[in-house]
Structures are given as C-alpha cells and as structure tokens.
Amino acid sequence: MTLSKDIEENYKHFKNDFVDCSDFLVRKAKIGDKKLFFVACDGLIDSLQLSQMVVSPILKSEDISIDNIKNSITNCVELNEAKTFADCYYYIMSGFAIVVVDGENIALAFGIQNPPSRSVDEPTNEQSTKAPKEAFVEILNTNKALLRKRLKTPHLKLKQIKLASAAPAPCVIAYMDDRADKELVSEIISAVQNSKLNVLTDFGTLIPFVDTSVNSMFSDVASTERPDIIVSKLLEGRVAILVEGSPIALYTPALFSDNFQTPDDYNIPPFYSGFIRTLRYFSFVLSIFLPGVYVAIGTFHQELIPTSMLFTIAREEITTPYSLMTEALMLLILYEIMREAGLRLPKAVGHAVSIIGGIVIGETTVSAGLIGAPMLVVIALTAISSYVVSSLYESVSVLRFFFILIGGLTGMYGIILAASVLCMNICAINPYGVPYCSPISPFDKKALADLFYRQSWRKLSKRKVRINNLRGANVDVRLGKKK
Known part of the structure; x- marks a missing residue:
C-alpha cells in the first residue's frame, strides 16, 4: 500500500x-x-x-x-x-x-542504526593457531566491513537483496566482478531471489535453494564463520552469501577438497602442510569405513585377521551376547546421544556428561561383558577421526551407520560395492557446471599445486586460480546453454 x-x-x-x-x-x-x-x-x-x-x-x-x-x-x-x-x-x-x-x-x-550487537570475536568452531582471529557476527554491516577491510578494491561487489515476504530481511551476495563468471553470479542471484521464503531466520534456510546436489549427502554450498576464508574463495571466483542475523557465511560452488584445507595450512611450511592434509584425508576415510570394515572382517572374513589378533578378538567377543554389528550400532548410538547432550547442555554439565560417557559407560559395558574391548577401541578411534574434518561430520555420521549395516550383512564385497557407488555419487556432483571433485575428477595436473601438498608461495603466487577455469568447468552447461 x-x-x-x-x-x-x-x-x-x-x-x-x-x-x-x-x-x-x-x-x-x-x-x-x-x-x-x-x-x-x-x-x-x-x-x-x-x-x-x-x-x-x-x-x-x-x-x-x-x-x-x-x-x-x-x-x-x-x-x-x-x-x-x-x-x-x-x-x-x-x-x-x-x-x-x-x-x-x-x-x-x-x-541512524545502533542495534544490539556483539563485538568481533575469535571463531568458536574453526579454531586456528597461526591465522587471523576474527569471525563474522550477527550484524550484516559489520560482516560487509570485515570483507571490505581485506579486499580494498572496487571489484568487490556486495549486492544487497531483500528476502522473505512475511518478515523481510536483507542478505548480501558478495563476488569479485573481475574474477567470478558473470553467468555463475547471475544464476546464484536468481536462485536466492526465487527462494520465496516467508521468513529468513538463518543461513540454513537459504541452502536448499542454492544447493544443486539434491540427490547427494555432500553439499556444494559450504559455510564458514571466518572472513579470511570467504576472501580467499572470492579471489578464486566463487560467490558468497551473507545473511542478516547470522554469524555464518555461505559460499558456492564448493569443492570436496575445500573440507580438507584450513587457513593454518598457508602459514606453515609446505612439507608439514602436506603431512597434515594427508592425515585429514586418512581420518576422513577412517571415520566412514573403519567400523564397517571391522564388522565385515570379524563376521565374514576372519582369515584376513592375523592369528594372534584373531584369538584376542575371539576371546573378548565370546563373552558378549551381541554380534559385532549390533555392538557397533549400540556404541555409535550411545556416542551420538552423549555428543548431542554435551552440545545442548551448559558447558559445565556438558563436561560432566563427557566424563560419565567416556569412563563410566565405556568401562562398565566392557567389564559387564556387554561389549568387547576391541570394538570400544574401534568406535573411539572412529569418533576422534570424524572431528578432524568437522565440516563433513553430518554426512560422515550417517554414512558410518550405513557401512556398518552393509558390512554386517554382506561383508567386504558389499562395502566395496557401496564405496564405489558413493564415489560415483560424489563425482557426479556438478555445482553450477564446476566438478565437485576437481582437480581429481576430472584430473587437472595444473590445479594439484594446492591439493594434497601445498607448494611454496613462490610458486603459488604465480598461479591465477579461478573456479571457472578448472578442467571440466563449464557454467553454460549448468545453465542449459550451448557454447
């Protein structure tokens, strides 16, 4: 009116x-x-x-x-x-x-705005030892200033859009107009504007409208609370989304390898950075497959276990009333319950829950003969490994249960088949025409300089990395156009 x-x-x-x-x-x-x-x-x-x-x-x-x-x-x-x-x-x-x-x-x-706000503080979920100590806050103007402070160039565009019909709220589309593909920017802006939300409560309400990987457990829209990460992604030609009232920023298209890179990697020697990244990839594989492989081998392929270890496992498991698959599922469910309780309770009580869960329940179940000690070790190692790549925790948690069921019912043959299907599903993700698994699939030798092993800054500074220049990247394919 x-x-x-x-x-x-x-x-x-x-x-x-x-x-x-x-x-x-x-x-x-x-x-x-x-x-x-x-x-x-x-x-x-x-x-x-x-x-x-x-x-x-x-x-x-x-x-x-x-x-x-x-x-x-x-x-x-x-x-x-x-x-x-x-x-x-x-x-x-x-x-x-x-x-x-x-x-x-x-x-x-x-x-003449002066809304209630908190000052810029350290990141709470993405800790670093040698990287900047600033994190986004809930005020959109402050978050825009954090980006502008790092990118002192008119090429940084901060396009503000008003969303939500019932309670209009602003969000900002950030990109570098000299680096980001124009078709990519246009497509993302269109996806955000067509979201048709009644209320924009947080960043999570926008993800389904921007995410293109609807049939996968891995999202091509990543989130972070660190301005330095968003700046690095913008310089690679990606697009970021800031939402009023949220201390988390989104960026897309995200790559699978982004989950294994941290700001600290670029402030430590290349040899140690490569070593740590290799550990992250190994921990990711371990957190998904270790319980399922252990259940599969212990149930169907005992001949693969060394004799001395087999006797140890058999001695422990013969006293328990449950199968290996049941033990693994029970322990993982208990672990997820304790983790959720620790997150929702006050910090002081949360620590008490961790102590009770780790010592009392763990020791009691083993001493009571309900669960074998080897299985407890496997689940503990799996839980620790899953926190190494925390950005993929949700996907890893669900896949872990899936592979335990597959291993307990079909053995290693089922796990190998399911792992192959999972790899094909991940490789099939093609956010806005950019391969999710690039530069591994399709293989791009030039882009390997910052994957498993980070090259020195002397060499990295000469590279002009753009997300739309990766091998196999074609934004026009995503938009249904012909070149």
Whole structure:
C-alpha cells in the first residue's frame, strides 16, 4: 500500500499497524503551516543521532519539503526514499528513522542504526593457531566491513537483496566482478531471489535453494564463520552469501577438497602442510569405513585377521551376547546421544556428561561383558577421526551407520560395492557446471599445486586460480546453454 498525501491518514495507518508495540516511537511536529511526524523503533536507533542529525536540522528548516530535507541534511550517510508502508516498516525495523511530511506521498528514511550487537570475536568452531582471529557476527554491516577491510578494491561487489515476504530481511551476495563468471553470479542471484521464503531466520534456510546436489549427502554450498576464508574463495571466483542475523557465511560452488584445507595450512611450511592434509584425508576415510570394515572382517572374513589378533578378538567377543554389528550400532548410538547432550547442555554439565560417557559407560559395558574391548577401541578411534574434518561430520555420521549395516550383512564385497557407488555419487556432483571433485575428477595436473601438498608461495603466487577455469568447468552447461 502506497503512502497518502494526507498526513493524518498516514499517521493513523502507522498507529494502527503498531498498536501494542511499546518500542514503537512516533512524534508529531508542526513548522509553520506544515505538519510532519517522525517514526522509529526504540533499541534499534541511536537516539543522539536522531536528535542531532535528523530532528534538529528539520525543525530549524524554513522550507519543509522532501526535496529540501534531502538537500539540507548532508551529515547522514544513509538516506533513502520509501513510497509504500511496507518499505517504511522494513526501514524502521532496520534501524532507520522515518520522516513523513504533509502533502507528500514519499517518506524519507535516515540511517541512524545502533542495534544490539556483539563485538568481533575469535571463531568458536574453526579454531586456528597461526591465522587471523576474527569471525563474522550477527550484524550484516559489520560482516560487509570485515570483507571490505581485506579486499580494498572496487571489484568487490556486495549486492544487497531483500528476502522473505512475511518478515523481510536483507542478505548480501558478495563476488569479485573481475574474477567470478558473470553467468555463475547471475544464476546464484536468481536462485536466492526465487527462494520465496516467508521468513529468513538463518543461513540454513537459504541452502536448499542454492544447493544443486539434491540427490547427494555432500553439499556444494559450504559455510564458514571466518572472513579470511570467504576472501580467499572470492579471489578464486566463487560467490558468497551473507545473511542478516547470522554469524555464518555461505559460499558456492564448493569443492570436496575445500573440507580438507584450513587457513593454518598457508602459514606453515609446505612439507608439514602436506603431512597434515594427508592425515585429514586418512581420518576422513577412517571415520566412514573403519567400523564397517571391522564388522565385515570379524563376521565374514576372519582369515584376513592375523592369528594372534584373531584369538584376542575371539576371546573378548565370546563373552558378549551381541554380534559385532549390533555392538557397533549400540556404541555409535550411545556416542551420538552423549555428543548431542554435551552440545545442548551448559558447558559445565556438558563436561560432566563427557566424563560419565567416556569412563563410566565405556568401562562398565566392557567389564559387564556387554561389549568387547576391541570394538570400544574401534568406535573411539572412529569418533576422534570424524572431528578432524568437522565440516563433513553430518554426512560422515550417517554414512558410518550405513557401512556398518552393509558390512554386517554382506561383508567386504558389499562395502566395496557401496564405496564405489558413493564415489560415483560424489563425482557426479556438478555445482553450477564446476566438478565437485576437481582437480581429481576430472584430473587437472595444473590445479594439484594446492591439493594434497601445498607448494611454496613462490610458486603459488604465480598461479591465477579461478573456479571457472578448472578442467571440466563449464557454467553454460549448468545453465542449459550451448557454447
């Protein structure tokens, strides 16, 4: 609904829509024969700026009109026009002060935001020892500043889009216009704009609309709380998404290898970086396949186990009433329950749950003969390995149960077949025309300089890495176009 030129009608409309809103501020004023009123939301604005930058200059003005106010108030950084009540409400809830003048069907929105916020702090989920200690916060403007501070170039574009029909919220599409493929940027912007959300509560509500890997457990949209990671991805030609109210940023298209790289890798010697990355890949494989392989070998292929170890396992398992598959499933379910409890409970109580789960339950189940000690060791090693690549924890957790069932029912033959299907599924992901498993599939020798082993900065600085220049990358294929 558009604003009316009748100020009393506009005033009644605001008062009716904001009834029982104690934080709603509206003040009438009259300068000569001209009536006007101010509208703002208490707690989202800076009261001192409202008085000094908006109210005081307007009250001292002789000619009260929209054009004159726009030209006379030059000390306000953000000044926008609002032609509808919906636009006015959006600006009010974003920390703007609205000025409505009699005889004008356009309102002015002055940016004097001062919303409740926390300061920039260290990342809580992506710790580092030799990388920057800054993390995104819940304020969109602060997050934009964190990116702009690192990329001091006009090529960094921060396109703001208003989403959600019921409660409009802003989000920002960030990209480098000299590095990102134009078709890729256009496709992602279109996907975000067509999300048709009623409420944009957090970054997770946008992922299904941007993610193209709908038939896979691995997403081609990655998330991070670190600005330095987003900056590095933007320089590679990728696109990032920032959401108001969320300290997590998204970027796409993501590659499988991104999960095994950390900011610390680029601040340590290349030989040690390569060693750590190899450990991450090994831990990933271990966390998925170790319980299933152990169950499969212990159930169907005992001849593959050394004799001395076989006797040890048999001595432990003969006293337990359950099969290896049942033991593995029971322990993993208990572990997931304790992990979830530790996450949701207060920190002090969470530590107690970890101690009880690790010592009391573990020792008691083994001493009571319910579960064999070798199985407890296998599950403990699996659980530790799954945290090495924490970004893939959800996928790894579900796949682990799947491979235990496959190993317990079909043995190693079933595991090999299921692993082959999993590899084909991962390799088939093609987000926006970029192969998810690049540069391994399809193989790209030039892009291996920063995969398993990171080359020195002398060589890396000469490479012009672009996500759309990888072998097999073709954005036009994703868009259904022909070259």
